[in-house]
Amino acid sequence: MRLLVAAVALAGVVWAQAPAPVPPVVSPEVHADGRVTFRLRAPKAAEVTVRGEWMTQAEKLTKGDAGVWSVTVGPVPADIYSYTFSVDGMTVLDAVNNRIKSSSRGAGVSVVEIPGGRLHEVRGVPHGSVQAHWYQSPQIGATRRVMVYTPPGYERDKERYPVLYLLHGNGDTEGEWSAFGRANFILDNLIAEGRVKPMLVVMPYGHTVPPNDLSTGSRGRNTQLMEEDVTKNIVPLIDKRYRVAPGARNRAIAGLSMGGGQSINIGLHNLDLFSWVAVFSAGVGGGGGAADRQAFEQRMSAVLADRDGTNKKLKLLWIACGKDDRAMAGAEQLAELLQKNGIRHTLLKTEGAHTWRVWRSYLAQLTPLLFR
Amino acid sequence: MRLLVAAVALAGVVWAQAPAPVPPVVSPEVHADGRVTFRLRAPKAAEVTVRGEWMTQAEKLTKGDAGVWSVTVGPVPADIYSYTFSVDGMTVLDAVNNRIKSSSRGAGVSVVEIPGGRLHEVRGVPHGSVQAHWYQSPQIGATRRVMVYTPPGYERDKERYPVLYLLHGNGDTEGEWSAFGRANFILDNLIAEGRVKPMLVVMPYGHTVPPNDLSTGSRGRNTQLMEEDVTKNIVPLIDKRYRVAPGARNRAIAGLSMGGGQSINIGLHNLDLFSWVAVFSAGVGGGGGAADRQAFEQRMSAVLADRDGTNKKLKLLWIACGKDDRAMAGAEQLAELLQKNGIRHTLLKTEGAHTWRVWRSYLAQLTPLLFR
Numbered sequence: 091m092r093l094l095v096a097a098v099a100l101a102g103v104v105w106a107q108a109p110a111p112v113p114p115v116v117s118p119e120v121h122a123d124g125r126v127t128f129r130l131r132a133p134k135a136a137e138v139t140v141r142g143e144w145m146t147q148a149e150k151l152t153k154g155d156a157g158v159w160s161v162t163v164g165p166v167p168a169d170i171y172s173y174t175f176s177v178d179g180m181t182v183l184d185a186v187n188n189r190i191k192s193s194s195r196g197a198g199v200s201v202v203e204i205p206g207g208r209l210h211e212v213r214g215v216p217h218g219s220v221q222a223h224w225y226q227s228p229q230i231g232a233t234r235r236v237m238v239y240t241p242p243g244y245e246r247d248k249e250r251y252p253v254l255y256l257l258h259g260n261g262d263t264e265g266e267w268s269a270f271g272r273a274n275f276i277l278d279n280l281i282a283e284g285r286v287k288p289m290l291v292v293m294p295y296g297h298t299v300p301p302n303d304l305s306t307g308s309r310g311r312n313t314q315l316m317e318e319d320v321t322k323n324i325v326p327l328i329d330k331r332y333r334v335a336p337g338a339r340n341r342a343i344a345g346l347s348m349g350g351g352q353s354i355n356i357g358l359h360n361l362d363l364f365s366w367v368a369v370f371s372a373g374v375g376g377g378g379g380a381a382d383r384q385a386f387e388q389r390m391s392a393v394l395a396d397r398d399g400t401n402k403k404l405k406l407l408w409i410a411c412g413k414d415d416r417a418m419a420g421a422e423q424l425a426e427l428l429q430k431n432g433i434r435h436t437l438l439k440t441e442g443a444h445t446w447r448v449w450r451s452y453l454a455q456l457t458p459l460l461f462r
Numbered sequence: 463m464r465l466l467v468a469a470v471a472l473a474g475v476v477w478a479q480a481p482a483p484v485p486p487v488v489s490p491e492v493h494a495d496g497r498v499t500f501r502l503r504a505p506k507a508a509e510v511t512v513r514g515e516w517m518t519q520a521e522k523l524t525k526g527d528a529g530v531w532s533v534t535v536g537p538v539p540a541d542i543y544s545y546t547f548s549v550d551g552m553t554v555l556d557a558v559n560n561r562i563k564s565s566s567r568g569a570g571v572s573v574v575e576i577p578g579g580r581l582h583e584v585r586g587v588p589h590g591s592v593q594a595h596w597y598q599s600p601q602i603g604a605t606r607r608v609m610v611y612t613p614p615g616y617e618r619d620k621e622r623y624p625v626l627y628l629l630h631g632n633g634d635t636e637g638e639w640s641a642f643g644r645a646n647f648i649l650d651n652l653i654a655e656g657r658v659k660p661m662l663v664v665m666p667y668g669h670t671v672p673p674n675d676l677s678t679g680s681r682g683r684n685t686q687l688m689e690e691d692v693t694k695n696i697v698p699l700i701d702k703r704y705r706v707a708p709g710a711r712n713r714a715i716a717g718l719s720m721g722g723g724q725s726i727n728i729g730l731h732n733l734d735l736f737s738w739v740a741v742f743s744a745g746v747g748g749g750g751g752a753a754d755r756q757a758f759e760q761r762m763s764a765v766l767a768d769r770d771g772t773n774k775k776l777k778l779l780w781i782a783c784g785k786d787d788r789a790m791a792g793a794e795q796l797a798e799l800l801q802k803n804g805i806r807h808t809l810l811k812t813e814g815a816h817t818w819r820v821w822r823s824y825l826a827q828l829t830p831l832l833f834r
Contacts (some may be wrong), residue, residue: 105761
């Protein structure tokens with residue numbers, strides 16, 4: 091602190107002697123009408139663009155004084171979005187923005203929030219907590235972190251709560267459903283409105299092999315290890331550490347993209363543990379083709395064959411996908427497969443693409459249906 | 463997941479037709495002997511340098527194939543460090559490294575860990591948890607987040623625990639003491655070795671005015687508001703939500719740099735709340751000069767005048783600073799002021815500069831002294 095003050099005092103002297111002070115860069119600047127100005131100081135760059143999660147293509151910035159590039163875009167619908175700059179082809183974060191969505195693979199992406207009364211915003215309601223636990227996974231051979239949302243009042247009451255296991259996507263880590271997905275604030279607000287049953291939300295880390303491992307079989311191996319991690323390590327840990335309501339009727343599993351594939355694979359394969367299963371923006375057979383679908387069908391053969399037993403155990407099988415999402419083909423194939431075998435399910439086709447805006451909305455649509 | 467597989471399959475086709483595949487960049491690469499290779503793809507850059515937390519000046523990278531710049535440095539002593547690249551004068555993170563230390567002001571810095579049996583490393587011992595709470599601060603007019611470490615076994619036993627309030631530096635947020643400082647693993651390991659009394663560690667957010675606000679009086683206003691936030695909001699919240707041992711004898715306050723200034727200001731001013739006060743790499747009068755020292759002396763006049771009463775209430779006043787740290791002048795002035803007034807204290811001059819390597823070490827040296 092003292093050092094900073096000294097540096098600033100010194101900087102003041104330097105500025106007074108220099109021809110013109112360099113103003114601090116402000117970025118992103120969110121205007122009242124929802125437009126957003128992005129700025130980046132890059133004096134030597136030849137081209138700078140910005141790509142936001144809501145854009146279908148990058149926008150060019152123009153160079154102004156002191157090497158600061160800028161562009162104003164929008165209006166952008168109220169929400170939280172990720173964005174990055176590209177400087178002569180190199181992807182970089184916004185240097186002056188400290189809000190970052192982290193990534194399983196690289197330096198993450200910058201975050202801009204356009205306020206507007208959205209459900210994920212912080213409101214004057216009681217807030218739950220998010221707790222990080224570290225545990226040893228013998229199957230994976232690593233110490234891993236799992237995040238747990240507890241609803242407001244959990245510390246003081248004596249209730250037992252149902253539990254939603256909520257899985258992230260390929261580019262994410264276990265922190266994203268709360269930090270960027272705002273699952274905790276969405277639940278706080280829905281609980282305050284009396285629209286959802288208060289529940290715990292457990293957010294595991296979804297990579298068991300290096301996220302960059304694209305070798306043959308790595309995806310299947312990851313799903314298999316996640317099933318072991320969830321069923322053998324995480325569920326017992328949660329059941330031991332928290333006041334949870336007992337049985338499959340009080341456990342749901344849901345996930346987005348990669349986590350959606352994990353949810354259907356783990357949930358449907360463990361109906362003694364989970365009676366509620368939801369798949370956001372994923373399915374079977376979409377990217378992997380016929381072989382992928384056949385492998386899934388084979389894996390689930392007993393569950394699919396026992397129609398009445400499965401329908402009795404399953405309280406909800408909810409599949410949702412955006413119309414502009416390339417995952418739709420897989421979601422439709424999953425729904426067809428269930429249909430063919432007489433397994434009750436819901437396929438919800440919504441607006442939107444493969445983005446967090448859609449997934450926040452799905453969480454808000456799903457949770458009121460759970461544990462009823 | 464499906465999309466990624468599709469994209470990878472497509473990329474495979476493109477690669478097969480291209481003259482040479484582009485290998486993925488790996489950075490940082492930590493070698494067995496503690497040397498570290500940094501790499502960055504920047505095909506159009508004229509100069510690329512890397513600056514690590516342990517370096518006194520930046521190192522130049524050299525350009526290799528496919529526009530990938532690299533340099534190997536070290537050996538570097540085992541620890542966790544931040545680093546950034548500079549590309550033609552623009553500071554950027556390591557694009558392929560997903561470990562980031564966040565910042566109160568900008569996009570943060572990349573993180574590299576050189577393993578070597580350090581106390582902050584994850585060991586096969588029972589782990590505590592870190593919980594995030596959100597609370598309303600009427601004095602600041604914001605919903606804020608505070609992080610709380612609970613020691614292993616807290617959920618299952620019935621003990622009441624002493625509490626260390628641990629404050630961060632100007633460039634940090636409330637997450638850094640656990641995420642980058644590794645306070646939770648340091649405590650886990652010290653508890654496992656029986657060297658510290660199991661305690662809660664409460665980590666508030668230390669900025670109450672915008673971190674970029676350098677206007678006259680903003681520093682004093684920040685300290686004042688932090689005192690109100692800690693004493694009126696956070697201590698009552700912790701006392702209500704957790705099983706805490708009662709009274710000032712069971713409360714310590716410590717902090718680094720800006721947080722060190724806050725600790726001495728809040729702690730010494732509230733001896734009815736805190737009997738243990740520690741200051742890492744900070745003091746009075748260093749950067750702010752004589753006026754700063756006089757303001758502190760005036761603020762603490764009653765405490766300084768009541769030598770016997772103050773010495774009776776204070777169980778520990780511990781000041782530590784690195785010999786290469788410009789904060790040393792302030793630390794020495796604080797010690798002189800206490801000496802002059804007969805207030806018992808310890809001034810520890812250590813190796814090191816104004817870095818997290820020093821602060822992790824101070825936490826490990828301080829905590830065994832507390833609550834004895």
